[in-house]
Amino acid sequence: MRRLPLASAALGVLALVIASLFIGGYDIGPRSLFTDPDAREMFLISRVPRTLALILAAAAMAVSGVIMQMLVQNRFVEPTTTGTSEWAALGVLLLTVLTPGASLLVKMGAASLFAFAGALVFLVVLSRIALKSQVIVPIVGIMLGALVSSVTVYIASSTQLLQMLATWRSGGFSSVVRGSYEPLWAVGAIVVGLYVAADRFTIAGLGRDTAVSLGLPYRRILFTGLTMVALATGVTTVVVGFIPFLGLIVPNLVSMARGDDIRRNLPWVVLASVALMIVCDLVGRLVVFPMEIPATLVLGAVGAVMFVAMILRQRGKAHV
Amino acid sequence: MRPVRFRKTVVATGAVLSAGLLLSACGESGSSDKGASKGKVTVTTAKGDVEVPREPARVVALDSTSFATLKAFGVKPVAVPKGLLPDEGFEDWKNDSAIKDAGIHHEPKLEAVNASEPDLIIGGYRFAEHHDKLAKIATTIDVAPSDEAEGGYVNSLKSQTETLGKIFGKEDEAKKIVDGLEKAKNAAAAATKGETVFLGVSSAGKIDNGASRIGRLAEPLNLKNVLSAEGEESTSVHDNSGLAPETLAKLNPDWMILLDRDAAVGTEDGSEPVAAKKIVNGMEAWEKTTFRRQDQVIYLASDFYLTEGAQAYTDAFTAVSTAFDAAG
Numbered sequence: 001m002r003r004l005p006l007a008s009a010a011l012g013v014l015a016l017v018i019a020s021l022f023i024g025g026y027d028i029g030p031r032s033l034f035t036d037p038d039a040r041e042m043f044l045i046s047r048v049p050r051t052l053a054l055i056l057a058a059a060a061m062a063v064s065g066v067i068m069q070m071l072v073q074n075r076f077v078e079p080t081t082t083g084t085s086e087w088a089a090l091g092v093l094l095l096t097v098l099t100p101g102a103s104l105l106v107k108m109g110a111a112s113l114f115a116f117a118g119a120l121v122f123l124v125v126l127s128r129i130a131l132k133s134q135v136i137v138p139i140v141g142i143m144l145g146a147l148v149s150s151v152t153v154y155i156a157s158s159t160q161l162l163q164m165l166a167t168w169r170s171g172g173f174s175s176v177v178r179g180s181y182e183p184l185w186a187v188g189a190i191v192v193g194l195y196v197a198a199d200r201f202t203i204a205g206l207g208r209d210t211a212v213s214l215g216l217p218y219r220r221i222l223f224t225g226l227t228m229v230a231l232a233t234g235v236t237t238v239v240v241g242f243i244p245f246l247g248l249i250v251p252n253l254v255s256m257a258r259g260d261d262i263r264r265n266l267p268w269v270v271l272a273s274v275a276l277m278i279v280c281d282l283v284g285r286l287v288v289f290p291m292e293i294p295a296t297l298v299l300g301a302v303g304a305v306m307f308v309a310m311i312l313r314q315r316g317k318a319h320v
Numbered sequence: 321m322r323p324v325r326f327r328k329t330v331v332a333t334g335a336v337l338s339a340g341l342l343l344s345a346c347g348e349s350g351s352s353d354k355g356a357s358k359g360k361v362t363v364t365t366a367k368g369d370v371e372v373p374r375e376p377a378r379v380v381a382l383d384s385t386s387f388a389t390l391k392a393f394g395v396k397p398v399a400v401p402k403g404l405l406p407d408e409g410f411e412d413w414k415n416d417s418a419i420k421d422a423g424i425h426h427e428p429k430l431e432a433v434n435a436s437e438p439d440l441i442i443g444g445y446r447f448a449e450h451h452d453k454l455a456k457i458a459t460t461i462d463v464a465p466s467d468e469a470e471g472g473y474v475n476s477l478k479s480q481t482e483t484l485g486k487i488f489g490k491e492d493e494a495k496k497i498v499d500g501l502e503k504a505k506n507a508a509a510a511a512t513k514g515e516t517v518f519l520g521v522s523s524a525g526k527i528d529n530g531a532s533r534i535g536r537l538a539e540p541l542n543l544k545n546v547l548s549a550e551g552e553e554s555t556s557v558h559d560n561s562g563l564a565p566e567t568l569a570k571l572n573p574d575w576m577i578l579l580d581r582d583a584a585v586g587t588e589d590g591s592e593p594v595a596a597k598k599i600v601n602g603m604e605a606w607e608k609t610t611f612r613r614q615d616q617v618i619y620l621a622s623d624f625y626l627t628e629g630a631q632a633y634t635d636a637f638t639a640v641s642t643a644f645d646a647a648g
Binding site for chain 1: 426427568
């Protein structure tokens with residue numbers, strides 16, 4: 001009985017996945033898959049990779065949000081509200097300036113490395129600030145992000161890369177084809193990794209002192225968590241650009257409904273973020289057909305509204 | 321590699337020498353009067369008629385579409401936005417410390433412009449929004465080409481060239497440039513026979529709709545933009561929106577004209593638009609399209625997005641007519 005809601009949610013997401021597979025610029029229908037070799041070819045070149053990229057990127061960002069929220073013990077953090085994504089962007093830009101011909105894998109390495117450094121900087125700054133309110137934490141993160149971003153924009157503008165930076169950051173999924181999305185499988189592994197280590201993160205989320213007294217190697221958990229977030233952020237940033245707010249909205253909505261048990265929440269978090277990501281992408285694909293609005297833009301608009309709504313809700317509570 | 325560099329050096333040295341000769345020639349006749357005795361000339365600009373000094377000695381050139389024309393006239397500016405100079409052909413301006421850097425349009429160095437004591441500032445285009453501030457320093461004209469101008473962008477390239485010719489007393493040279501552009505345009509219009517085309521811009525490893533940037537190029541030509549079915553307006557509005565490769569495969573244009581914004585990033589010397597070529601040839605989804613199968617892709621010069629002047633359009637039209645004639 002208890003598994004029933006999850007199963008029906010999975011069916012709903014499956015319906016969205018199917019919609020994503022059969023909507024697009026090239027005419028592909030369930031029937032033409034069997035009759036038209038060209039359509040079948042295009043299905044494999046374009047539709048399947050795009051849908052897989054949507055699923056993997058959404059899961060990666062949502063999971064990154066969950067990890068960060070546990071480690072920082074704050075509901076408002078995720079890679080785009082802690083400056084982590086901005087650091088990844090700086091990493092890629094510097095690499096583009098220094099060695100323009102660098103391979104995708106090297107770019108991802110640089111992005112992940114910078115994301116890791118950025119997450120550390122965030123934690124260090126946070127530990128030196130007397131926090132009076134939960135809301136201060138994402139504000140510190142967004143400020144740090146803006147600082148890093150201004151450095152990035154300065155470098156881009158003095159090297160004629162401003163347009164490249166803008167195109168790349170607003171990325172989206174329109175250009176995803178076979179051969180360009182595969183690195184995202186690595187972040188799929190991170191999702192599995194989190195599921196395995198979920199209980200530890202739940203305990204780490206109770207705070208350092210509690211975690212240590214329960215016999216948890218807190219530092220190691222922190223390090224593992226940051227590495228996972230940095231990898232997920234670095235890879236998704238390079239492949240599809242910034243994915244704003246996803247890691248913030250979804251885990252929070254799930255926690256509101258179900259409490260804070262990561263292991264039991266994780267399937268819901270992943271399903272819900274995949275659903276949201278696909279819906280945003282479908283909206284982007286359909287409103288200006290045959291051209292597209294990046295899914296990340298649609299998500300940014302939805303996410304910003306929900307972010308503000310969540311902060312206002314939080315203010316109503318006594319402890320803020 | 322060596323012969324190329326050698327050739328470049330010769331060209332650069334030659335250009336410096338000739339610029340120097342011209343400057344000294346100017347200096348002889350104009351040193352005593354600082355342009356005043358040459359009188360004034362009234363020209364039509366985007367902001368109405370403006371009276372400017374005839375054959376000004378100290379010119380600040382900000383509108384990048386005018387650089388090549390000024391160079392052809394033998395004008396050596398006292399300040400230019402060095403960050404907007406194309407990589408090739410303007411080394412003498414870039415490396416000359418006597419020419420001040422006017423900054424780029426995001427961050428103009430107005431003090432440098434002021435310190436260069438100009439008689440005339442050629443503003444407009446990227447610097448259009450700084451017009452009022454520039455006008456306080458010296459007479460500032462905006463004769464930059466514009467889509468809104470009568471007859472469209474390409475036509476306004478002609479009036480820009482003619483106006484500059486009038487100011488610098490180089491009417492003959494101006495006519496030569498305008499005739500060249502006209503001839504190349506007509507040849508391109510004659511070579512195109514209603515084929516479908518996709519106008520693209522490649523940036524950050526992606527190819528998007530570039531109608532708002534290079535649609536002007538196709539305007540005088542006999543081509544049909546595959547994305548213009550719902551009206552010209554809508555294609556350029558969603559310029560940076562993105563376009564899935566499969567959509568382009570479905571639209572299957574006969575030709576593709578591509579502005580490579582990645583060119584400067586992808587290669588060390590930036591001379592060949594390699595980056596875009598890599599994307600086009602590597603795109604699996606396009607294997608069955610006409611433009612790929614018949615190799616009908618025109619790559620604009622890698623510095624086209626910086627130049628966009630009469631000479632750049634002449635070259636682009638020539639590239640179009642050459643490619644279409646070759647395809648038959």
